[in-house]
Amino acid sequence: MGVALVVVFAGIAxxxxxxxxxxxxxxNPYAANIKFSDFKMSAADNFVGxxxxxxxGTVSNTGDKTLARAVVEVIFKDSMGQMAQRENVAxxxxxxxxxxxxxxxxGVSPLGPGQSKAFRLTFDSISAQWNHExxxxxxxxxxxR
Numbered sequence: 001m002g003v004a005l006v007v008v009f010a011g012i013a014x015x016x017x018x019x020x021x022x023x024x025x026x027x028n029p030y031a032a033n034i035k036f037s038d039f040k041m042s043a044a045d046n047f048v049g050x051x052x053x054x055x056x057g058t059v060s061n062t063g064d065k066t067l068a069r070a071v072v073e074v075i076f077k078d079s080m081g082q083m084a085q086r087e088n089v090a091x092x093x094x095x096x097x098x099x100x101x102x103x104x105x106x107g108v109s110p111l112g113p114g115q116s117k118a119f120r121l122t123f124d125s126i127s128a129q130w131n132h133e134x135x136x137x138x139x140x141x142x143x144x145r
Contacts, residue, residue: 031139033063034070036119039134053123055135056094060116065144067111073140074121076130084129088140094118110145 039057046052055074061067070091078084092103093111096118103120111117121137 028142030063030065030144031142033061034067034139034142035060035062036137041134050124053126055121057119058116059091059111059119061111061113064113066113067106067142068145069106069143070139071141072121072137075136076126077133077135078129079131085127087123089121092120094120
């Protein structure tokens with residue numbers, strides 16, 4: 001009788017403390033209109049001696065709306081082709097009109113329909129398991145107008 005009671009309580013506890021099913025993240029359909037190309041990577045030491053990694057490239061808006069904000073998912077892989085690190089970062093446009101290239105928020109420099117612009121993604125640290133190849137970059141979230 002005691003064993004049956006323990007089994008019943010364990011079953012009830014397992015039912016009450018289970019995690020709810022995870023919902024799949026639904027991407028905005030307009031994300032299919034945002035294309036990335038011409039990747040270039042570079043690294044520099046910051047003032048505290050840490051290495052900052054930059055991914056520059058070109059982003060194109062092949063749709064009919066203006067891209068006002070975008071968050072991209074960047075997946076760095078290891079030597080086995082498995083995910084070593086995943087980062088979600090805001091897409092920033094690379095402004096080159098001043099004395100040095102400057103990454104600015106997409107809201108300051110929106111990407112109109114049919115336009116292509118240079119972009120920059122900045123990473124303070126990347127996993128030591130990273131295979132040093134270009135990561136996967138895709139739009140995770142965006143706002144258009």
